[in-house]
Amino acid sequence: MGNAQSTVRILAPISFLYDFAAQQYGIFSSPTMLDIHNKNLAAFSPQPFFIAGFFFPQQLFQLAYLWKLWRREGTSAERETMEKYAWAYSLGNFCIGTWMFFWNSNNLETSNIFVIINTVSQLSYIATLLPPLDTRSTSNVLTHIVAKSFAGIGVLDLLHNTSAAYYRGVPPSSLVQVATGVGFAAAASVSDWMLGGCLVYDLVALSMGQEGGWSRLLGGYAVATAGIVGLRNWLYPKWKSQREGAYSRVGDEDA
Template sequence: MGNQPSTVRYVAPASFLFDFAAQQYGIFSSPNMMDIHNGNIAAFSPQPYFIGGFFFPQQLFQLAWLWKLWKQDGSANECAMMNRFAWVYSLGNVCIGTWMFFWNANDLKTSNVFVIINTVAQVAYISTQLEPLDWKSTPNWLTHVVAKTFAGIGVLDLLHNTSAAYFKGVPASSLVQVATGVAFAGAAAASDWIFGGCLVYDLVALSCGQSGSWSRLLAGYAGAVGGIVALRNYF
């Protein structure tokens, strides 16, 4: 029942429009999302322009995927794949759109609830439910790109919002620094180049948003994670 294309063809685009409208509110309201970011700097605060730099091209892939979904353009298996992911995709858009209102209200603990739901849902889906990648199938690889970039930026969102909500102004301890490297390396070792590339991007964004030795360590982690992803997928 939940995978009927007649339903999901409307739900997914509607969720995209809701999220897009919420982002415009976040940008143009006062205080705006940048004001809240600047007032809650923490050890996992990224350089904020990296977020916009990620979402613009990612939204283009989303639009291409939504067009395929709307037209049900593909074989029965390809359409079933798109339809299944569309429910998690829609959940993510609703969560991130709702997150924006609490973020701009400077209620970061409540906004973090929606970040957790989204990130856990997206990472769990790509880890357990997503069909194997097939570059010969446009619906397939578009679904992979949208799903894995959603999950990849979700990791950054989770680190950012959690640190800002609960550890504002607290520097990363030695334990946190080591755990960060281990966690990203472990995730990279199990990732393809799409999700793995997102992990590298997350670390670069964090490095550029921090300063001093922590920034340099994050940059080193980005290089190491990039190497792990390359070794796993190309050699």
């Protein structure tokens, strides 16, 4: 166990540096990642500056998470939460860093493999392994922010890369338009405000990257998704509190 903890404390920062270096390569190489983006516009191509706007604050949260992970701050439970996620975090960084080289080589089919691995692993982790949010714990909150922002932007990456790789220049069919709205609504209905906020951001980025009726429809989906996330995170805590309160009262009566 001690060896695994030492390994992941080293692996996670290395994965961050690898991904960061790959992103710099993507920005300053020729062609740039933006050149490839513009060359392969599709129905799920976002406004590229929204991606940059997302990653800048996320990098800061990652650095804070890595600092606490390296220093092993917090209780044993907090350290365990950070260290367990660090494996999925490292996998994600290595995948996205490697993705960049294939993307900038205009080999979008291969780059999509790494996007799929990252998105599926991040969504699977937050759905099955991430402990509940504890706002009293900075380490727990940082882990949730990093994990859910990775998963949230991963959804956009998957839609973008898949459409650019296989459906470049193809307008969205009626089925795709309906499935997009249903999919985001379903995801929003089970998301907390962190992941839900990322989903809304994804839709806004897509809307700003498209034109005409499809752009307006995506904008409408963003508003609807925000409403679902807001209602879910406002109503569910109240319902849960009422249920727990009712259970306690029954327990008192039995006593």
